[in-house]
Amino acid sequence: MRKYVAHRLLQLIPILLIITFLSFGMMRLAGSDAVLQKMENTGMVVSQEVIDAARAELGLDKPFLTQYFVWLGNLLRGDMGTSYISGQEVFPAFISKLPATLLLTAVSILLTVVISIPLGVLAAVKQNRLTDYLIRTASFLGNSMPNFFVALLLMYFFAIRLGWFPVISREVNLQNVILPSITLAIAMSAKYLRQVRATVLDELSKDYVTGAKARGIRFSVTLTKSVLRACLVTIITLLTLSIGSLLGGTAIVESIFMWDGVGKLAVDAINMRDYPMIQAYVMWMAIIYVCVNLITDLSYRALDPRIRLGGARI
Amino acid sequence: MTASITVRRQKIRKNHTKKRLFFFMILAALLMLVVVFAEQICPYDPNAQIFSVLEPPSAAHPAGTDRFGRDMLSRILVGLQTSVLSTLILVVIITVAGTVIGVLCGHLGGIVDSFMMRVSDVCLAFPGLVFALAIAALLNGGLQNAIIALAVISWPKYARIARSQTLALESTDYIAAARLAGDTSAQIILRHILPNSAGPVLVTAILDIGTMMMELAGLSFLGLGAMPPTAELGNMMSGGRSMLQTYPWVIIGPGIAIFIAVVIFNLLGDTVRDYLDPRNSRRQ
Numbered sequence A: 001m002r003k004y005v006a007h008r009l010l011q012l013i014p015i016l017l018i019i020t021f022l023s024f025g026m027m028r029l030a031g032s033d034a035v036l037q038k039m040e041n042t043g044m045v046v047s048q049e050v051i052d053a054a055r056a057e058l059g060l061d062k063p064f065l066t067q068y069f070v071w072l073g074n075l076l077r078g079d080m081g082t083s084y085i086s087g088q089e090v091f092p093a094f095i096s097k098l099p100a101t102l103l104l105t106a107v108s109i110l111l112t113v114v115i116s117i118p119l120g121v122l123a124a125v126k127q128n129r130l131t132d133y134l135i136r137t138a139s140f141l142g143n144s145m146p147n148f149f150v151a152l153l154l155m156y157f158f159a160i161r162l163g164w165f166p167v168i169s170r171e172v173n174l175q176n177v178i179l180p181s182i183t184l185a186i187a188m189s190a191k192y193l194r195q196v197r198a199t200v201l202d203e204l205s206k207d208y209v210t211g212a213k214a215r216g217i218r219f220s221v222t223l224t225k226s227v228l229r230a231c232l233v234t235i236i237t238l239l240t241l242s243i244g245s246l247l248g249g250t251a252i253v254e255s256i257f258m259w260d261g262v263g264k265l266a267v268d269a270i271n272m273r274d275y276p277m278i279q280a281y282v283m284w285m286a287i288i289y290v291c292v293n294l295i296t297d298l299s300y301r302a303l304d305p306r307i308r309l310g311g312a313r314i
Numbered sequence B: 001m002t003a004s005i006t007v008r009r010q011k012i013r014k015n016h017t018k019k020r021l022f023f024f025m026i027l028a029a030l031l032m033l034v035v036v037f038a039e040q041i042c043p044y045d046p047n048a049q050i051f052s053v054l055e056p057p058s059a060a061h062p063a064g065t066d067r068f069g070r071d072m073l074s075r076i077l078v079g080l081q082t083s084v085l086s087t088l089i090l091v092v093i094i095t096v097a098g099t100v101i102g103v104l105c106g107h108l109g110g111i112v113d114s115f116m117m118r119v120s121d122v123c124l125a126f127p128g129l130v131f132a133l134a135i136a137a138l139l140n141g142g143l144q145n146a147i148i149a150l151a152v153i154s155w156p157k158y159a160r161i162a163r164s165q166t167l168a169l170e171s172t173d174y175i176a177a178a179r180l181a182g183d184t185s186a187q188i189i190l191r192h193i194l195p196n197s198a199g200p201v202l203v204t205a206i207l208d209i210g211t212m213m214m215e216l217a218g219l220s221f222l223g224l225g226a227m228p229p230t231a232e233l234g235n236m237m238s239g240g241r242s243m244l245q246t247y248p249w250v251i252i253g254p255g256i257a258i259f260i261a262v263v264i265f266n267l268l269g270d271t272v273r274d275y276l277d278p279r280n281s282r283r284q
Helices: A001-028 A036-041 A048-058 A064-076 A090-125 A130-142 A148-163 A174-204 A207-213 A219-255 A262-271 A275-303 B004-037 B070-106 B109-126 B128-138 B144-171 B173-180 B184-220 B233-239 B249-276 B278-283
Strands: none
Touching: A001 A064, A001 A275, A001 B109, A048 B128, A064 A219, A090 A130, A090 A219, A090 A262, A090 A275, A130 A174, A130 B249, A148 A174, A148 A219, A148 B184, A148 B233, A148 B249, A174 A219, A207 A219, A219 A275, A219 B128, A262 A275, A262 B128, A275 B128, A275 B233, B004 B070, B004 B249, B070 B109, B070 B144, B070 B184, B070 B233, B109 B144, B128 B144, B128 B184, B144 B184, B173 B184, B184 B233, B184 B249, B233 B249
């Protein structure tokens, strides 16, 4: 068990190395760097010497591999560098934005679970009836809406028309988190609901369900005591897999609602070519993703002792 | 008795799916007609700034005008053309690239296979859109670069499917027979493996069109895709963001256009999957 966790965490190292190397490489290929971007934004015309000096100051004049290894060496000493734009240290700046994103993520996941599991189970139980069709249609439509459109529609109706929520979230609190997390929850639930329905239907078609019915056990008892329990592993796996898409989605939604989290920080950094910041974001994503997958695997084990850790992998 | 009833039922279901498939294909064909002839059917020049600015929808301008006094309906039609065509290009690129890589990996095995699969592991182990965002930004935005960014993160799914199909086919007797008969690797791949593994790959491709369209529009929305003044649905919505409060049609029009296009592609994708794999359709 401990060995398994250690092994999985060790896998993080090559993944992080490849990802940071790739993103570093692409920054080099990009052709435009923070210095040029800054000049463009201020609209100043500056001589080549000034640009070169600014580049030398940021270490952008050295060969690519040197830059990468310098960065890597600093990282090992716990130094992620300073932002090219604001001059702040990357690590503290990043950490300070983290709670907002975690709050948004947690509320969105909670909403997704509350919306999609009951509806998915209901659709499966009422298969091919009106309820099922309505739920499936809603999920289909939710799946076909880009999340930035959902965000803008919610903003228009609930913040502008009805005035229930502030249009721009100036501070991080529970009232402000509602619209962005509904946006994320709509997209996630639409996907997830279908999967819950399919899983439950699969389980319902098994022989033991018919057997229980023949023995006169009430359907509600079979459903709650056997079927849902058996579905739990799959449902949790699918949920954690969708956290990946949630993490990607937060960037867009955060920047629309001006939610002051790491997603917005990343989009701003991307627009300003603030490489150290982008690197921090990319690494954070990779770490979270590997950890989420590890927790999923461990929770299988807790829920279903038949599963062996480190067994068959696809 | 029961067997014949089941068979009949399946036939009815299959016929039903066939009708649906036909209907959605016509719908998709109509959409494609609109897309291809967008420039011909749009009522005004989409780039002409000749009307009064920010007019609400009216008979003359069914979708209103934007802040530069351009007719929104014309821009939506042309924007739809940009969005749909670039999405289709993207889907073709990832389907072809993924299939080629997957088939070669499955066929060759060895170092090539394990290397490419590790690379695809890394790509799959990472939330796609975030990576695409970073790549698009690093490549400096632009529609072409947004397509490249999404292609870089999306090929592994296809490579996986094509590879597993290839591996399954490689172990069949008729491939062994073909090999005994002296067929070269190229002949086996082209004649047997590609045609037989095309089905699942194509279904995935059609199912992906809607998602890809949304992601591409999302990148443009963030300013990393098509740049103004090119009309593209994502960047049109992004440009209207600040006007949501007073001039909502500037955003809602393009949004509805994306929505309709995605719905049509998703309906088509679902039906194609149901048609090719009836077992799946009962559960999904």
